[in-house]
Amino acid sequence: MVPLDIxxxxxxxxxxxxxxxxxxxxxxxxEPGLFTQPRP
Structure with missing residues (x-):
């Protein structure tokens, strides 16, 4: 994986x-900007 500049x-x-x-x-x-895996 190649690191990206911010x-x-x-x-x-x-x-x-x-x-x-x-x-x-x-x-x-x-929440806005907070991503997670959905719960089953």
């Missing part, structure tokens, strides 16, 4: 990927 571009890209996983039901967003 820049707005990288943060927004990561946030977009996490939101996509929430939409697919793989993750849950319990």
């Amino acid at each position: 820049t707005p571009k990288n943060i927004e890209g990561t946030r977009h990927k996490l939101k996509r996983l929430v939409g697919r039901g793989i993750l849950a967003e319990t």
Whole structure:
């Protein structure tokens, strides 16, 4: 895994990927910006 620099571009890209996983039901967003695995 390649470490990413903390820049707005990288943060927004990561946030977009996490939101996509929430939409697919793989993750849950319990609070704004806090992502976890959904409970069964």
